[in-house]
Amino acid sequence: MSSRNGTEDGQGDAGRQAAGSLAHRVPDLGALELLLAVARLGSLGGAARELGITQPAASSRIRSMERQLGVALVDRSPRGSRLTDAGALVTDWARRIVEAAEAFDAGAQALRDRRDSRLRVAASMTIAEYLLPGWLLALRAQRPDTAVSLLAGNSAAVAERLLSDEADLGFVEGVSVPPGLDSAVIAHDRLIVVTAPGHPWTRRRRPLTAQELAATPLILREKGSGTRQVLDAALGGLARPLIELSSTTAVKAAAVSGAGPAVLSELAVGEELAMRRLVSVPMADVSLARDLRAVWPTGHRPTGPARQLLSLTRG
Amino acid sequence: MSSRNGTEDGQGDAGRQAAGSLAHRVPDLGALELLLAVARLGSLGGAARELGITQPAASSRIRSMERQLGVALVDRSPRGSRLTDAGALVTDWARRIVEAAEAFDAGAQALRDRRDSRLRVAASMTIAEYLLPGWLLALRAQRPDTAVSLLAGNSAAVAERLLSDEADLGFVEGVSVPPGLDSAVIAHDRLIVVTAPGHPWTRRRRPLTAQELAATPLILREKGSGTRQVLDAALGGLARPLIELSSTTAVKAAAVSGAGPAVLSELAVGEELAMRRLVSVPMADVSLARDLRAVWPTGHRPTGPARQLLSLTRG
DNA sequence: GCTGCTCATAACTCCAGCTTATGCCCTCAT
DNA sequence: ATGAGGGCATAAGCTGGAGTTATGAGCAGC
Numbered sequence: 171m172s173s174r175n176g177t178e179d180g181q182g183d184a185g186r187q188a189a190g191s192l193a194h195r196v197p198d199l200g201a202l203e204l205l206l207a208v209a210r211l212g213s214l215g216g217a218a219r220e221l222g223i224t225q226p227a228a229s230s231r232i233r234s235m236e237r238q239l240g241v242a243l244v245d246r247s248p249r250g251s252r253l254t255d256a257g258a259l260v261t262d263w264a265r266r267i268v269e270a271a272e273a274f275d276a277g278a279q280a281l282r283d284r285r286d287s288r289l290r291v292a293a294s295m296t297i298a299e300y301l302l303p304g305w306l307l308a309l310r311a312q313r314p315d316t317a318v319s320l321l322a323g324n325s326a327a328v329a330e331r332l333l334s335d336e337a338d339l340g341f342v343e344g345v346s347v348p349p350g351l352d353s354a355v356i357a358h359d360r361l362i363v364v365t366a367p368g369h370p371w372t373r374r375r376r377p378l379t380a381q382e383l384a385a386t387p388l389i390l391r392e393k394g395s396g397t398r399q400v401l402d403a404a405l406g407g408l409a410r411p412l413i414e415l416s417s418t419t420a421v422k423a424a425a426v427s428g429a430g431p432a433v434l435s436e437l438a439v440g441e442e443l444a445m446r447r448l449v450s451v452p453m454a455d456v457s458l459a460r461d462l463r464a465v466w467p468t469g470h471r472p473t474g475p476a477r478q479l480l481s482l483t484r485g
Numbered sequence: 486m487s488s489r490n491g492t493e494d495g496q497g498d499a500g501r502q503a504a505g506s507l508a509h510r511v512p513d514l515g516a517l518e519l520l521l522a523v524a525r526l527g528s529l530g531g532a533a534r535e536l537g538i539t540q541p542a543a544s545s546r547i548r549s550m551e552r553q554l555g556v557a558l559v560d561r562s563p564r565g566s567r568l569t570d571a572g573a574l575v576t577d578w579a580r581r582i583v584e585a586a587e588a589f590d591a592g593a594q595a596l597r598d599r600r601d602s603r604l605r606v607a608a609s610m611t612i613a614e615y616l617l618p619g620w621l622l623a624l625r626a627q628r629p630d631t632a633v634s635l636l637a638g639n640s641a642a643v644a645e646r647l648l649s650d651e652a653d654l655g656f657v658e659g660v661s662v663p664p665g666l667d668s669a670v671i672a673h674d675r676l677i678v679v680t681a682p683g684h685p686w687t688r689r690r691r692p693l694t695a696q697e698l699a700a701t702p703l704i705l706r707e708k709g710s711g712t713r714q715v716l717d718a719a720l721g722g723l724a725r726p727l728i729e730l731s732s733t734t735a736v737k738a739a740a741v742s743g744a745g746p747a748v749l750s751e752l753a754v755g756e757e758l759a760m761r762r763l764v765s766v767p768m769a770d771v772s773l774a775r776d777l778r779a780v781w782p783t784g785h786r787p788t789g790p791a792r793q794l795l796s797l798t799r800g
Numbered sequence: 801g802c803t804g805c806t807c808a809t810a811a812c813t814c815c816a817g818c819t820t821a822t823g824c825c826c827t828c829a830t
Numbered sequence: 831a832t833g834a835g836g837g838c839a840t841a842a843g844c845t846g847g848a849g850t851t852a853t854g855a856g857c858a859g860c
Contacts, residue, residue, distance in 0.1 A: 199508040247857085445623045541819080
């Protein structure tokens, strides 16, 4: 498969794993970035230069990654390095991790740069969690020098920040727009009913009715949260809580563990649905759609970086 | 914000970053896992126990993560630790990275366990890249003890493995099912035309016609690839290559850099579209849909783990 | 045959993260 | 009140991984 490299590969004791949490079985970010650079540049040394390390460091790091995974990733030759078939696959999977890390970084940086940023954003939790990092990344690609600060809170907090001129642009997910603000719909979201696989509702043949939903104890966010507001409005204030939890994550975890049905934004459960950790239960007559809106103080149309960010969120 | 912790936070020199690639700005996987455990258990010591390290190690690691990010993440108190608001957000972003890492791990492990696995899967590249890791993760959740091996290749290679009994279940994306195999459609995919933002096609008011597409030099996969087959069939074998590249990734990279329009599976460009690195160009009269199919030797209906994996891929 | 690209190996340094040992704070039950 | 126990912090010492420099070897093209 290779020329002279002698990676030795598999067999050894690489078949086993079990030991060590993820961090011991998955190469760290630096190694994954290096792998992507090698894939792109076709050379260990070139990749090393790009990352500001020396060639032997890169060589050794790739080698130890191959040992860790038990798979040969690159085909070394005296005139460059190409990915093996397995390496190409691994590189694609690695790219996913790196992209998630980039989103993390964009978000974390916005969280850190509290004041004196060129663009101050206030957003509700669901948007801050699931959408904003991607937007910030896109913004950074277009304007690398724009420092962005982020403050996450509920609709009222967002409105307050905007009106006191502590933020330039806000994002909310409520049913109504807080007074004193102009808004534009940037996306749509829908609440869906989910349960763990195996729940009786997953075997229903007819969609669930609002009455049934209202009659069943549910895992819910606390009163006052955007999610809960929409649900209560749709059911006429009748939602019966089985438990009330204060974060989307906690609700998901409870639902996954089989505690009962939950109602959540479809943004929040994409991964879980794809992986069959949760199953969506069709609804018949209830409209749980809600708009996601960008908001700003009446009159103060977004300009400069705020306008640019806004334009990124459409589509 | 806290009791006595003294994290000191921000200011220092945390506002700046720029230096160091991602790996220097994003905590490593071990730290992120630790953070998730703290969030779940509400205690540093508890999280430490779960990960098999000591309490001081956990404490110090969380602290250095806070220093790295310049944000206080957990609120320490003599009776436990809770996430701060910022911490909750960071934790959600971290979960994305960890989930990508879990998919990586599931895939890598399948790649390593070449022979003597309980379930041997052969899949075409697009499926192996984008869908299989998630399925393997779901399978592992249900049957942690099932060792899976993965071999990626084109449709012909998949068919060959199945027919020579070197694989138990296959996945292909071609237009036709190779002879000797039974199949079931498990999902649908569509090829879409994409360009970098700013390309003239992104400002079109009418959808693109097949003729226009056929008349324009495109960034394409090489002849023989599943993607190219579908495109050539849809256009009547007329696709004009601007360049031919041998991996989806290379095509994407070329398109992002503005080299020209490309035709790719929508599975492959989800991230790029969301982030506005690429823009989709609507098509008028061409049907670029294709089925993704599970395949197995005629007669040999999947049983055991193969059947279970198959059931995970539907829906 | 020389030059320039590639990669590998060896010896050494350094730091991040781990451990053990210890102490303070707070709560709860006796 | 007072101890027991859970939770966190600090200090000192160890270790391994990742980095460095220095050097050698394979292959291409002039």
